[in-house]
Amino acid sequence: MDFATLLQMLDATLRLATPLLLACLAGLYSERAGIFDIGLEGKMLAAAFLSAAIAAVSGSVWLGLLAGIGASMILSAVHGLASITFRGNQLISGVAINFLAAGLTVVIAQSWFAQGGRTPQLTGDARFNPIQLPLAETLQDVPILGPIYYELISGHTILVYVALLMVPLTWWILFRTRFGLRLRAVGENPAAVDTAGVSVIWLRFAAVGICGILCGIAGAYLATALQAGFVKDMSAGRGFIALAALIFAKWRPWYALYACLLFGFLQAMSLRSDVIEGVVGFQVNGQFLDVLPYILTVVILAGFVGKAIPPRAGGEPYVKER
């Protein structure tokens, strides 16, 4: 495998890791506040559909992004209402959201566009296009660093950079701000937050809201940046992979980045079975490469990667003790 191929692989890794990372950080906010969210998948899917639909109709990808975030936020609000206000079961609410999104997106897509549950192909300003970072062209010929800058770092859509910037930002919010301290506390021991005179309900809704925004961006990225339009079930389990990555990352932002890059790399590998064959020396079944990320997910969830301790109050609705 030559240097250029490696760079291409890593470039693809970054592109494929972006939706995972956004969804993973979304889950991080929610679960750190004690609200388990297996509805990441559904929220991404809903956001993917609505962003593509609005972008197709309006011709503006930014309107599409806003619509995607809106769709995801609505589902977040449902999850919040069910699991915070009405103290319902967080898993069931999440499952319901996944089913709802899987069905509704296709039905609405069909009734709006009549293209078999898809949205029209997005072109031009209806998509997020790669942006060339300054001097990328000029520096292209500098040995080693030039191609790295040109191939790998430059030439992504804005959302890729947003996702990467979210990592340090999330770390800073969680560990350096008052909001972060309270958010972490409410996921560990909501009674401590309550007796300290801070609203548990408000904090948890804030966390679920942030989760909705990030899932919305992730979904919009799928339909308007990674692909050019919405197709049925296009989130393809990424919400669940993001959850596995979150566990792998032990609910920490920087680890989340590494975990998502790993999953992204596995997905990139399945796109380039020719490269894999060149490295290992025999033909690898393409379908095997396709399922690798999912196998790793199962391995992680089965707890083969050391003990991950979830936030202690996670999954439990908060009820004042008598």
Add this chain to the structure above:
Amino acid sequence: MSDVAPAIELKGISKAFGPVQANKDISIRVMPGTIHGIIGENGAGKSTLMSILYGFYKADAGEIFISGRKTAIPDSQAAIAAGIGMVFQHFKLVENFTVLENVILGAEDSGLLRPSLSRARRELKNLAEEYELNVDPDALIEEVGVGMQQRVEILKALYRKADILILDEPTGVLTPAEADHLFRILENLKREGKTIILITHKLREIMEITDTVSVMRRGEMTATVKTSETSPPELAELMVGRKVLLRVDKVPAQIGRKILEVKDLNVTDDKGVHRLKGVSFDVHAGEILGIAGVAGNGQSELLEVLGGYERATGLVKINGEEIDLTGAKSDGQSRRARGISHVPEDRQREGLIMDFHAWENTAFGYHHDAEYQRSKLFMNNAAIRKDTEEKMARFDVRPPDPTLEAKSFSGGNQQKIVLAREIEQNPDLLLIGQPTRGVDIGAIEFIHQQIVALRDQGKAILLVSVELEEILSLSDRIAVMFDGKIMGERMPDKTDEKELGLLMAGMTTEPRGLLHEAVEAQLAHAGGDAGKEV
């Protein structure tokens, strides 16, 4: 004195939870700079009253005055603003946060943490010097002992400028030395003009530290008296509504043959922590062996091993025959077959299934007994119900209705159901953990009598309790556990709480003399942190 407004005045407070009237028209005045005790049985409404004062519940009726001003306390925020701080029975701390982070949580100065943390660090240093409230600001809560956790709770309140401090059953989790340290802190706080409300069910604490005391019974305030003008028997009578025997009446033990022999018992838990370290002892027929110790020093594991649901290495003999400690047959069933009955420490999790009926609960563990079977396939529910009814009558379970769910009985009556089930099996050995935890005084008296009666029938009893008073009054012999080891055995009439307290903190008290005094002086100096640091 008369022109000083009370720090707290409650007028006509009432609160109902559904049909249960938790507080009925309660009025109380607490003068500033005093320690006011509130005593009452479990469920008397003490905690509800204080939760209303701290804004956790809203009263149905009544008024609250703080320093003479009428104050509405709709939530905890308002209580904190009114200068009220509360130390709950179950600490409200975030386990994987540092002490400092717990102190500032909810009382941060600004959006960024750094300035708040450094201010809190300075503040904590001052408070530590002023009140003997020593804590390590950077330690994680889960890694410090309960004594320090409690000091963090007090510091949280003081950091929020509380003038009134409410403590709910503060000594339940402390060693005697730690409790003494707490009382010294409370005295210091009082000297600085703070007002303290101490909720407890321990008469001794009321007598030792309070200036005035209010007694609650079934949601009502039955009396408020000066502590110096009352006595424990009088308070007990006010609490229960009848005369109560505070001391356990028992004849000298008639020690018989050896029933239980334990040699070099070792337990390592899932996390690889060594929970029991070579524990050895015997229990004889007609004898109560009391195991004293602060919770979490291996007593629970000891009961679990003997009860058959924890694996161990070592030797255990019952009636001279060895018990299998690790094999597939090592379970509760096989233990019961050998004449061991077990009243577990946590009756709500291990002793009962809370959503099941009383009659189902009294059959658990013995549901294979022939008398409970109708045929090979079906159980004889009618027989179980009838049996339960009789047991409930004999053990004075109220209400005596076998079809009620376990959770609808009070703590004391739940315990009586478990006791009835285990004692009536006529065991050779009774294991009993925390027999009176969360049980009211009237029921305590009854349960103690049952235990002593079983002993007098020539049964062996292994009693585990964190209540030193209970150990001292019931046991014929006392073993003290610390850190998975037995620190020593004492006879109840030849020891006292002080000596046992030192053993519970991991200090050997022999030989008495210079060393003993030195240790004690050090203990006092270290601020009673013996349980953790020594």
